[in-house]
Every structure is written in structure tokens, then in C-alpha cells.
Amino acid sequence: MEITSANQLLELSAERSQSLAQIVAEYEAFRANTTVEAVREQMARTLHVMRASVEKGREDQGELSHLITGYGRLFETADQKGRLLGQSLLKNAIIYALSVGQYNASLGRIVACPTAGSCGVVPGALLAAAEELGSSDQELVEALLVMGGVGIVSAAQGPISGAEGGCQAECGVASAMAAGAVVYLANGSNEEVFTAAALALQSHLGLVCDPLASLVEVPCVTRNATSAVSALAAANMALAGIPAFIPYDEVVVAMKAIGKALPESLRETSLGGLAATPTGKRIAREMREKYRL
Amino acid sequence: MARIGLFDIVGPIMVGPSSSHTAGAVRLGLAARKILGSEVQKAKIELHGSFSATYWGHRTDVALIAGLLGMPMDDERIPQALDLAQEAGLEYSFASADLGDVHPNSVRIQAEGPSGTVTVCGSSIGGGRINIFEINGFEVSVDGTYSVLLTRHRDTPGVISEVTKVLAIHGINIAFLDVSRKTRGSDALLVAETDDPIPELAVEHVQRIPQVIVVRTLPCF
Numbered sequence: 283m284e285i286t287s288a289n290q291l292l293e294l295s296a297e298r299s300q301s302l303a304q305i306v307a308e309y310e311a312f313r314a315n316t317t318v319e320a321v322r323e324q325m326a327r328t329l330h331v332m333r334a335s336v337e338k339g340r341e342d343q344g345e346l347s348h349l350i351t352g353y354g355r356l357f358e359t360a361d362q363k364g365r366l367l368g369q370s371l372l373k374n375a376i377i378y379a380l381s382v383g384q385y386n387a388s389l390g391r392i393v394a395c396p397t398a399g400s401c402g403v404v405p406g407a408l409l410a411a412a413e414e415l416g417s418s419d420q421e422l423v424e425a426l427l428v429m430g431g432v433g434i435v436s437a438a439q440g441p442i443s444g445a446e447g448g449c450q451a452e453c454g455v456a457s458a459m460a461a462g463a464v465v466y467l468a469n470g471s472n473e474e475v476f477t478a479a480a481l482a483l484q485s486h487l488g489l490v491c492d493p494l495a496s497l498v499e500v501p502c503v504t505r506n507a508t509s510a511v512s513a514l515a516a517a518n519m520a521l522a523g524i525p526a527f528i529p530y531d532e533v534v535v536a537m538k539a540i541g542k543a544l545p546e547s548l549r550e551t552s553l554g555g556l557a558a559t560p561t562g563k564r565i566a567r568e569m570r571e572k573y574r575l
Numbered sequence: 576m577a578r579i580g581l582f583d584i585v586g587p588i589m590v591g592p593s594s595s596h597t598a599g600a601v602r603l604g605l606a607a608r609k610i611l612g613s614e615v616q617k618a619k620i621e622l623h624g625s626f627s628a629t630y631w632g633h634r635t636d637v638a639l640i641a642g643l644l645g646m647p648m649d650d651e652r653i654p655q656a657l658d659l660a661q662e663a664g665l666e667y668s669f670a671s672a673d674l675g676d677v678h679p680n681s682v683r684i685q686a687e688g689p690s691g692t693v694t695v696c697g698s699s700i701g702g703g704r705i706n707i708f709e710i711n712g713f714e715v716s717v718d719g720t721y722s723v724l725l726t727r728h729r730d731t732p733g734v735i736s737e738v739t740k741v742l743a744i745h746g747i748n749i750a751f752l753d754v755s756r757k758t759r760g761s762d763a764l765l766v767a768e769t770d771d772p773i774p775e776l777a778v779e780h781v782q783r784i785p786q787v788i789v790v791r792t793l794p795c796f
């Protein structure tokens with residue numbers, strides 16, 4: 283059994299009258315020579331680590347990160363003071379994404395999803411949506427399986443690293459994965475799952491990877507939050523019946539082509555974009571001088 | 576193309592901030608410890624390329640030491656690795672080095688412990704995946720996804736068939752087999768990657784082959 287594209291995954295689901303989640307679970311069980319129960323158990327453990335990373339990240343003051351300090355905490359404190367706009371879904375998605383990104387920068391234990399640099403996107407969008415919907419852990423595990431399916435078809439057809447494809451391949455793919463999972467959690471159809479994924483990735487096309495001083499901090503952590511919010515917007519648009527026009531598989535192929543067209547300076551080398559601004563260069567110089575080997 | 580693992584996409588579970596510069600580095604340190612086959616008392620670590628340029632930002636140094644102390648990449652004690660090394664009496668040094676035409680995220684680790692000394696070169700190739708490309712000057716290619724049997728032996732006829740026979744008797748299937756040597760008649764290195772874990776008894780049997788000098792096993796890591 284193979285999963286090579288969104289189209290093929292949708293066809294398999296229709297042919298076998300099985301859920302997307304079940305097909306992904308069977309795929310992994312076959313691949314890893316294990317059972318679907320074991321796959322679901324491992325996904326439940328992954329969910330547990332994801333939640334723990336949100337909780338720990340909320341408390342993290344950034345003692346171990348270099349540039350960012352307690353972003354989750356800052357956001358939450360401002361919320362408690364009534365300084366922020368919006369309802370709990372939006373605010374929680376941002377708090378969770380920032381917290382996990384902050385925790386990652388502080389050497390915390392996270393679930394790379396699909397990468398460490400984009401590890402806050404999925405917990406942000408998915409856990410905030412799950413709270414809003416009152417989803418059970420069992421439902422969340424199914425949504426995470428669907429999300430893995432979106433990730434697998436992405437990796438099968440395009441890059442999922444900043445070095446190869448820029449940030450669109452990390453936060454963009456993470457946002458697509460999260461959008462699909464949120465639709466699934468909200469009882470959307472299989473087609474709506476991939477419409478949401480396509481809409482989310484479409485809005486990240488061209489996004490470059492230009493971190494300051496080669497750190498996974500600026501602008502990575504705040505981008506995780508905006509990508510989480512994009513995922514929720516994409517999910518809602520898909521649920522509303524707004525079409526993506528370009529199907530997910532084709533969006534991934536476009537993302538890959540755009541990644542190839544990006545110069546190396548905009549693919550995780552910290553030589554272009556924000557990293558090459560006067561302020562970016564100054565920060566990098568200060569860091570290098572502090573830590574010369 | 577190999578099938579993409581679900582938990583390589585929704586995962587791995589790791590200590591941040593970078594899968595290649597932190598998680599991969601922990602695994603490289605752990606691999607060196609496992610190849611040494613005992614705790615590490617002394618380590619000389621040389622960082623190449625991007626590892627050397629950005630080690631401080633991604634705490635590649637802390638990660639490598641954590642691995643040398645035996646921690647897996649999701650161990651929450653990783654941030655304290657340098658303090659724990661001091662407690663454990665692990666002496667270490669870091670330097671920058673040019674390891675030649677290798678992956679930008681590469682390291683050479685010389686590790687010393689009760690079982691002897693090994694020099695391991697490896698690269699972190701993305702997403703926490705690694706490739707060990709040199710052990711004690713011998714070219715190898717080990718990625719930690721299989722159990723591995725390593726032997727250093729005298730380069731004489733029949734040794735390889737003796738080793739593979741032992742594995743066959745223990746019902747262990749060999750997925751990949753690689754033999755290398757520096758010159759004819761010198762010591763040679765055999766690397767067998769297997770589908771099944773290698774039991775202690777099989778190691779003892781291999782040890783009894785007269786031409787075999789050293790045997791090590793590596794579980795998947």
C-alpha cells in the first residue's frame with residue numbers, strides 16, 4: 283500500500299469506504315510492520331507530547347533562547363488584561379503556537395510537525411479548534427492521522443525543509459496539515475480536508491526562510507502563530523464551500539517549483555531577506571562574537 | 576523510493592530547536608557512545624561546516640554531549656548536558672575542523688572510555704536523520720535505522736562467511752553488508768545491518784572466530 287498524492291488518497295478512501303484516518307493508519311501499520319492499534323497508540327502519545335509542549339511553553343520565560351523571551355507568556359498576560367482582540371479560538375491558536383515555538387527555542391521537548399521550525403503551527407490551530415469543538419482525544423487522534431496523510435502526500439511531491447523550499451515548505455506545509463485536520467475534526471468531507479489544505483498552502487507560496495543569525499527564533503516563532511491562524515481561516519473557508527480551484531497536489535508541485543526558483547540566500551542560509559537587513563546583520567554579528575569557537 | 580513514515584512527518588518527538596543541528600547531533604553523540612561500547616570518559620569533538628558556524632545557536636555542542644552521555648533525542652535532560660557531563664566526569668573539548676568534501680553538518684568524535692578509543696565521523700542529514708560515514712578511519716555508511724554488527728578482523732579468507740554463518744544460525748537476516756579495509760592483509764571492517772536485533776549470544780559466537788579482533792553491536796538509534 284502506498285500513499286503518493288491527495289488524489290490517490292481520496293480515491294482509496296472512496297473505493298474502500300474507509301475514512302482517511304483509517305487508510306493512513308493502515309498505511310503506517312503496513313510500512314512499519316505493526317498494527318493499526320499500535321499506530322493509534324503512538325499517535326496518542328504524540329498528542330500527549332504536543333499538549334505538554336503547549337503547557338510548558340506557556341510558562342517558559344526564554345532563559346535558554348537567544349532572542350525571544352516568553353512569547354506565550356506575554357500574549358497570555360496581555361489577554362488577561364483585556365488588551366487583545368478576538369475570541370478564544372483565535373487567541374488560543376496564537377498562544378499555543380507561540381508557546382510551542384518558544385519552548386522549541388528553549389531546548390524543550392516538542393513534536394517536529396513536519397519540522398522543528400514549524401512545530402507550533404499544528405498545536406496552535408488543532409488544539410485550539412479541538413477545545414472550541416469539545417473534541418475527544420480519540421477524535422483528535424483521528425484528526426492527527428488525517429493530518430499525517432496531508433503531510434505524507436506533501437513530502438511525496440515536494441520539499442518539507444526550509445533549506446530546500448523556504449518557509450513555505452515548513453510553515454506552509456504545517457498550515458496545510460493543520461487546516462486539513464481542523465476540517466476533519468469539524469466533520470468536513472474528505473474533499474473539504476484537501477480544499478482547506480490547498481487554501482492554506484496557497485497563502486504561503488513564496489514564503490522564504492530567512493531567520494536572523496541562523497536561529498529558529500525570529501521570525502520563525504511569530505510566523506508559526508500566523509500560519510496557525512491561516513490554517514483556521516483556510517479550514518473555515520473550505521467548510522463554507524469556497525473552492526481552492528487549484529487542487530492540493532498541484533499546489534504542492536507549484537510550491538516545489540517556487541522553492542527551486544528561490545535563491546540559496548532565501549533558503550535557511552541566513553544570507554538574505556530579514557537576515558540580510560542592517561538590523562539582522564547586526565544581531566548576527568553580536569551573536570557570533572559572543573560565541574566564537 | 577522508500578515509503579514516508581507517518582511519525583517522520585508528525586514527529587520526530589525531539590528536544591529543540593533544530594532537527595538537524597540539535598536532534599541529529601544528539602543521535603551522532605549517542606552513536607559514538609554505542610560504537611565505543613561503554614561510557615565515555617573523554618571526548619574530542621571537531622565540528623565541520625555549518626555545525627561549526629551555527630553550533631551555538633542550535634546548541635549542537637550541548638546536543639552532542641547529551642548523546643555521548645547516552646541520552647536519546649527526546650530526553651528532557653538535554654539542556655543540562657554540560658552540567659551532567661561534569662558530574663559524570665566526562666572531559667570534552669570542541670574545535671572547528673575541515674573534514675573535507677562531506678555534508679555541511681558533520682562532526683568527528685574521538686571518544687575514550689573503559690572499552691578503548693574510537694573515532695567516529697558522521698553527518699546530520701535532516702529531520703533528525705544521521706549517517707555515520709567513518710569509524711576508526713574505515714569508510715562505512717550506517718544510519719541507525721537497522722541493528723548493526725561491526726567487526727574489526729584480520730583480512731584473511733573466510734572471515735566474512737564465518738560471521739554471516741553465525742548470524743544465519745541465530746535467524747538474523749542481513750539487510751546490507753559492507754566490508755572495507757585500508758590495505759591488503761591489514762585489519763578490515765565488516766558492517767552488517769540486520770532486520771532483527773542481534774542477541775548477546777550471537778556476539779559471543781562472533782567473538783570466538785579467531786581472526787575477529789573486536790565486535791560491537793548497535794541497536795537502532
